[in-house]
Amino acid sequence: MVLWNKAALLKQLWAFYFKQDKLWVRWVHAYYINRGAIDTVTINSNTSWLLRKILDSRELLRDICGWEEVSNTQKFSIKKAYNHLQEGFDRVSWRRLICNNQATPKSKFILWMALLNRLATTDRISKWKRDCNTLCKLCGVQEESVQHLFFECEYSKSIWNAVLQYIELSPVNTAVGELRRVVQKARSKRSKDKLFVMLYTESLYAIWLQRNSKHSKDSILSPHAVIKEVIFKVACNCNENDRCRLLLV
Structure with missing residues (x-):
């Protein structure tokens, strides 16, 4: 569940990076990012807890070497993100x-x-x-x-x-x-x-x-x-x- 939650946070971060046409994403860009870059925006005391968790996943994105590892035909794949975070555990026979x-x-x-x-x-x-x-x-x-x-x-x-x-x-x-x-x-x-x-x-x-x-x-x-x-x-x-x-x- 911890790994799946991290993959879900990466999915939200993907939306911020590529400015998907969603009202919530547009609102975050307008009031928090304010024409800046996702990579450089700072987290302050006014940042909500949820947004703070999403922005913290930027470090996780760097650890997995960018969006190419978790994308599929230019779309985010939460399955690929989850499997990548699992580090290739072997499937059990049962x-x-x-x-x-x-x-x-x-x-x-x-x-x-x-x-x-x-x-x-x-x-x-x-x-x-x-x-x-x-x-x-x-x-x-x-x-x-x-x-x-x-x-x-x-x-x-x-x-x-x-x-x-x-x-x-x-x-x-x-x-x-x-x-x-x-x-x-x-x-x-x-x-x-x-x-x-x-x-x-x-x-x-x-x-x-x-x-x-x-x-x-x-x-x-x-x-x-x-x-x-x-x-x-x-x-x-x-x-x-x-x-x-x-x-x-």
Whole structure:
């Protein structure tokens, strides 16, 4: 968002430089720039906060070596400006899993955190030099990690296996294997593949909620109750045709 805001400020600065036929731009030229140059106009106490931010972006323009880097056929391209400010970050392989996903926003956020390995599982918390029990909150047998929590814990495995059985798929039982499969299906436009992506996302979120409930309240739902909640959420967020397909499975 910070980079996108900088790109948007550059777009406003572009309008000032090339005097686009907009009332606000003409007003700024008449009362602030006053026949001067954008490069030399000074910022004083009378300059509004918004105008000050736009004029401050002149330094950013110098850093990116002029308008040629962010223009497209003599028009400002906010997309090129944003990409230029990003400095060419590589695309992740699972981007379609987040973008082409009809699951609830909260579940997609937890999925995104899990993909980045940023969830506060006990194996990560222990690395912050905090004394804590590193065993899984759900089963209490092995160290809690993203791999174990969602795909190796007996409680989570029972939920995930039942969800896969519901849509007639066999389990892979490893985080890497399931991620590879769901990433591949996220590229598909088939209704069954879309349902699988949604079920994958909502299942991870449901397991995470039960993990937190066990930690804070020492209570969890039965796997059967969790599965019913997952299917209900997916049915509420998919279109009518996919809902019928889900209920008929």
